[in-house]
Amino acid sequence: xxxxxxxxxxxxxxGAVYIIIAIAFSLVYGVMHVIDFAVGEWIMLGAFTGFHLxxxxxVDPFLLLPVVFxxxxxxxxxxxxxxxxxxxxxxxxxxxxxxVFTFGLSLMFRGLAQTLFGFYSHSIPxxxxxxxxxxxxxxxxxxxxxxxxxxxxxxxVITAALHYLLKYSDFGLGVRAxxxxxxAAGLMGVNNKRTSASIYxxxxxxxxxxxxxxxxxxxxxxxxxxxYTIFAFFVVVxxxxxxxxxxxxxxxxxxxxxxxxxxxxxxxxxxLAVFALLYLILLVSPxxxxxxxx
Amino acid sequence: xxxxxxxxxxxxxxVVCAALFCVPLxxxxxxxxxxxxxxxxxxxxxLSFDVLAGYTGYLNFGHSAFFGIGAYTTALLMMKAHxxxxxxxxxxxxxxxxxxxxxxxxxxxxxxAYFAIATWALARAIQxxxxxSSFTGGPDGMRLTAYLNPQYFYFVxxxxxxxxxxxxxxxxxxxxxxxxxxxxxxxQESAKALGLNPTWLKLxxxxxxxxxxxxxxxVFAYWVTFIDPSSTLGDLVSDQxxxxxxxxxxxxxxxxxxxxxxxFAFKTLFWAYLSAYEVLYIIILGAVIAxxxxxxxxxxxxxxxxxxxxxxxxxxADPAPAGPGLAPSEKEA
Numbered sequence: 001x002x003x004x005x006x007x008x009x010x011x012x013x014x015g016a017v018y019i020i021i022a023i024a025f026s027l028v029y030g031v032m033h034v035i036d037f038a039v040g041e042w043i044m045l046g047a048f049t050g051f052h053l054x055x056x057x058x059v060d061p062f063l064l065l066p067v068v069f070x071x072x073x074x075x076x077x078x079x080x081x082x083x084x085x086x087x088x089x090x091x092x093x094x095x096x097x098x099x100v101f102t103f104g105l106s107l108m109f110r111g112l113a114q115t116l117f118g119f120y121s122h123s124i125p126x127x128x129x130x131x132x133x134x135x136x137x138x139x140x141x142x143x144x145x146x147x148x149x150x151x152x153x154x155x156x157v158i159t160a161a162l163h164y165l166l167k168y169s170d171f172g173l174g175v176r177a178x179x180x181x182x183x184a185a186g187l188m189g190v191n192n193k194r195t196s197a198s199i200y201x202x203x204x205x206x207x208x209x210x211x212x213x214x215x216x217x218x219x220x221x222x223x224x225x226x227x228y229t230i231f232a233f234f235v236v237v238x239x240x241x242x243x244x245x246x247x248x249x250x251x252x253x254x255x256x257x258x259x260x261x262x263x264x265x266x267x268x269x270x271x272l273a274v275f276a277l278l279y280l281i282l283l284v285s286p287x288x289x290x291x292x293x294x
Numbered sequence: 295x296x297x298x299x300x301x302x303x304x305x306x307x308x309v310v311c312a313a314l315f316c317v318p319l320x321x322x323x324x325x326x327x328x329x330x331x332x333x334x335x336x337x338x339x340x341l342s343f344d345v346l347a348g349y350t351g352y353l354n355f356g357h358s359a360f361f362g363i364g365a366y367t368t369a370l371l372m373m374k375a376h377x378x379x380x381x382x383x384x385x386x387x388x389x390x391x392x393x394x395x396x397x398x399x400x401x402x403x404x405x406x407a408y409f410a411i412a413t414w415a416l417a418r419a420i421q422x423x424x425x426x427s428s429f430t431g432g433p434d435g436m437r438l439t440a441y442l443n444p445q446y447f448y449f450v451x452x453x454x455x456x457x458x459x460x461x462x463x464x465x466x467x468x469x470x471x472x473x474x475x476x477x478x479x480x481x482q483e484s485a486k487a488l489g490l491n492p493t494w495l496k497l498x499x500x501x502x503x504x505x506x507x508x509x510x511x512x513v514f515a516y517w518v519t520f521i522d523p524s525s526t527l528g529d530l531v532s533d534q535x536x537x538x539x540x541x542x543x544x545x546x547x548x549x550x551x552x553x554x555x556x557x558f559a560f561k562t563l564f565w566a567y568l569s570a571y572e573v574l575y576i577i578i579l580g581a582v583i584a585x586x587x588x589x590x591x592x593x594x595x596x597x598x599x600x601x602x603x604x605x606x607x608x609x610x611a612d613p614a615p616a617g618p619g620l621a622p623s624e625k626e627a
Contacts, residue, residue, distance in 0.1 A: 035407035082588055089591050093351055093479070093544075099407050100353065100540055101587045107533065107580030114573045226418065226529075233411040241408065269426070275419035282400035282412070 005142055007263040008256060013148035014217065015255025016155035020210045021228065022235035022247045023162060024203040030179040030242065031199050034087055034098040039207055039232050040225030041109035046072055046208025047215035047224070048117050051124045061124050061212050062150065068212055069205040076204025079105070080197040106225065113222040121221035124212065151213050158206065165202075175199055230271070234278055240288025250289060303548070304463065311456045318445045327444045331451050331517065333558045338455035338510045339531070340538035340550035341462060345503040347536070348545035349466055350496060351479035352406065355532050356397065356413030357507060359420050360390045362527030364508025365515040366424065369436045372516070374429075379441075383512040390508030391501045398500040402493060414532075421527040435522025438515060447517040454513060458506040463547055465502065475499055476545075534561070537579050541586045543593025552595050557582075 025039050036042075046068050053068070054061045087098040131146040166172035174195050177185035186192055214220075214228075235254055239246030254274070261270045285291055314334075318327060339361070346354045367386035371377040377385070401412045424430045466472030477485040478492045485492055515521045524530075534557065542553020564575060590597050 029407075035411065037411070082584075086587055086591075094591075096347075096351060096353060096406055097587050097591060099410055100536070101584050103355075103410075103536070104580045104583030104585075104587065107576050108584065109580075111573050111575075111577035111580060115577070229411065230415045230418070233408070233415065237404075237408060237412070241405075266426075271415075271422050272419050272426075275415055278412070278415070279400055282403060 003263050005140065007259045009142060009144065010148065011256030011259035012252055013144075013152045013255070014259060015252035016152045017210060017213055017217070018231060018235055018251035018254055019248050020155050020158050020206060021232045022239070022251055023159065023244065024206040024210075025232045026236055026242070026244060026247070027162075027166075027175075027199055028203045029236075031175060032083070032087060032098070032196055033095055034083065034102065035233075036203070037099065037102040037229060038106035038109060038225075040227065040229035041106045041113075042072065042076075042204050042207040043211035043214060043228045044113060044220070044222065044225040045109060046211030047124070047220040048113060048211075048222075049208065050212030050215055051122050051220050054124055054126075060128075061126050061216055062128065065154075065209050065212060069209045071205075072208035073201040073205030077197050077201040079204075080200040081193070083200070084193060084196060106229070110222065110225055113225075117222050119222060121219045121224075122215075123219045124215040126216045128216070147216050151217055154213055158209075162202075162206075171195070171198065227271070230274070234274055237278060238281060238289055240290055243288060243290065246288055246290045307459060307463070311452070311459075314452055314456075315449075318448055324444050327448050329562060331444070331448045333555065334448075334451045334455045335510050335514060336534065336538065336558045337551050337554040338451075338458050338506055339535045340542065340554040341455070341458050341547065342503045342506045342510075343532075343535040344539050344544060344547070344550045345462065345466070345499055347539055348549075349472060349475045349479065350499045352402070352496065352499075353410040353536075354413050354500070354503065355410050355536070356417035356420075357503070357535055358527055358529065358531035359397070359413075359417040360394065360504040360507040361511040361514075361531050362420065362424065362523070363390045363393050364511030365521050365526040366430060366436070366511075367508075368512035369438055369515045369521055370429070373436065373438060379516055383509060383516075386512040387505050387508045390504040390511075394500045394504035395497060398497045402496045402500065417527065417529075417532065421523050424523040424527055430523070433523065435520060435525075436515075438519045438521075440519045441516065447513065450513050451510075451517075454506065454509045459547065459551070461506075462502075467547065471498075533579060537583055539593075540583055541590070541593055543595030546595060549593050549595040553593065556594070 021039065021043065025036065029035055049068055049071065050061050050064055053059070053064050057064075083098060083101055086101045087094045089097065126147060128147040128150050133144040133146070133149075135142045135144070164172075166175060174185065174190040177188065177190050178192060178195055182192060211220075214224075231254060235247060235250045238250035238253065257273060257277070258270055261273060281289065314330075317330065321327065339357070343354070343357050346352045364383075364386040367389045368379075368382045371382035371385055372379060397413065397416055401409055401416065404412055425433055430436065466475070474485075474490055474495055477488065477490060478495050482492050485495075511526060515526070538553035538557045539550045540553070541557060542551065543549025561575075564578075568574065586593065592600070
């Protein structure tokens with residue numbers, strides 16, 4: 001059992017990164033009622049952009065985070081009007097079509113990434129990735145890798161920033177109004193199209209930035225996308241759909257499951273375990289761990 | 295739409311089926327027969343995908359799971375237990391139906407978009423299970439004893455796909471079951487108020503989609519004599535069925551057939567001439583999905599029907615009624 005505290009700590013520091021993914025993911029759902037199937041692909045593209053920018057400019061990936069954010073927020077802002085057009089259509093089933101649209105996007109992104117970046121998996125080099133702190137007292141010891149600690153700090157900063165944006169800015173007020181009642185918000189002068197595009201941009205930018213971080217902590221490959229889409233979804237369902245306060249606990253649980261499997265069991269079974277848990281939770285309590293979801 | 299024109303359309307489908315039945319009698323080219331057999335399989339897959347996607351409004355990205363369960367059950371029973379092919383095939387369908395009940399019970403509680411990702415994740419979990427288990431042969435897959443009779447497989451595939459088409463036509467277009475499903479799709483709460491049981495209906499629809507898919511999977515396994523997790527349980531099976539249904543037209547029976555024929559022709563040509571650019575195929579699939587959703591929300595069939603309607607409609611005349619299954623739905627439950 002000497003490895004248990006280590007596995008728990010690593011899991012918590014990894015889970016912190018998943019919190020960010022899940023929060024951005026639920027934000028878009030709250031405003032546009034569309035689940036973005038391409039969330040894993042935004043993470044993957046961000047990670048590759050970070051990797052190539054770092055090897056090209058030789059600047060530390062942590063300093064490049066704002067650049068990646070701006071690039072992908074711009075891309076998201078440009079793509080969102082197409083999605084808006086699909087979900088505000090009048091024939092068929094617009095929301096289902098929106099989902100199909102993001103699914104098409106995810107296939108395209110995955111294919112493009114395999115063409116442009118190849119099939120190999122990389123790791124983003126950072127000054128933080130070598131260092132670590134070491135604690136020992138008798139038999140009990142812990143290693144805190146600096147890069148995972150940096151991930152934890154990043155997660156804290158981004159959560160605080162998103163919280164400020166949503167709760168204390170005019171933009172955030174508009175977003176919350178739209179999530180509650182679209183027509184009424186429009187009558188109060190909230191520009192639906194522009195606010196939706198901006199929140200989508202915030203989401204794509206944040207996801208891509210988080211991708212860079214995942215690339216420094218774990219690795220980057222063109223096939224990593226689907227796994228993170230499933231993780232994001234797992235966290236949101238476990239937390240209870242639409243219940244943001246449940247997200248941290250669910251994300252930390254996912255991180256712990258992942259690192260415990262890595263240490264004690266076969267990592268090949270991680271996805272199976274994640275799904276088995278999800279299946280049981282849906283069967284027992286479809287509204288999430290805290291029974292607070294919709 | 296008047297029942298007369300529906301019956302005429304059914305007659306058309308019967309004529310097409312009869313013509314397809316006669317093909318191997320005049321055509322002896324094995325390669326061409328192989329292509330036709332695979333085309334029939336994709337038509338069947340697209341049709342069964344549409345039961346949940348078009349009629350019930352639930353996107354099942356785990357469609358490949360049923361295909362794989364059918365293929366693996368048939369292969370295992372034939373190779374390990376030495377069952378005859380027809381029995382093994384039926385056992386595969388039963389296994390998939392049981393699987394549909396098990397999968398559907400928790401996942402159908404999720405609303406539209408969440409259901410899509412849940413089934414997708416589940417299909418990946420099943421694929422991973424087949425990869426790590428030893429009785430399925432793991433990543434090496436399974437071999438079946440070859441039965442080299444292309445005509446036999448053509449007729450079996452035609453029987454399964456034709457049976458699927460006419461069975462679905464009867465259940466979804468003729469019997470009240472189709473209307474009940476559409477009621478659940480349009481507004482679940484109102485359907486409940488009308489005395490329908492949405493959960494039970496959705497489960498039935500899922501089993502109805504699973505049965506033909508598993509049969510096709512079983513025939514596929516015996517036909518190509520080799521199956522592995524990525525060819526039967528992989529994402530590409532569901533992805534291609536989705537493209538065919540979306541591109542052809544959701545919520546109809548003719549739409550998926552049209553989409554399957556067009557997309558399969560494209561796929562065959564692509565692999566014949568551009569197989570060196572393998573990755574390009576996924577990019578094109580994604581682009582077709584995204585673009586047809588933006589520009590052809592009713593699919594190719596809806597586009598053709600609308601063109602014909604506007605052309606027939608003289609200025610000042612009454613607006614023509616909407617085509618079957620293309621009625622607008624304003625909101626999703």
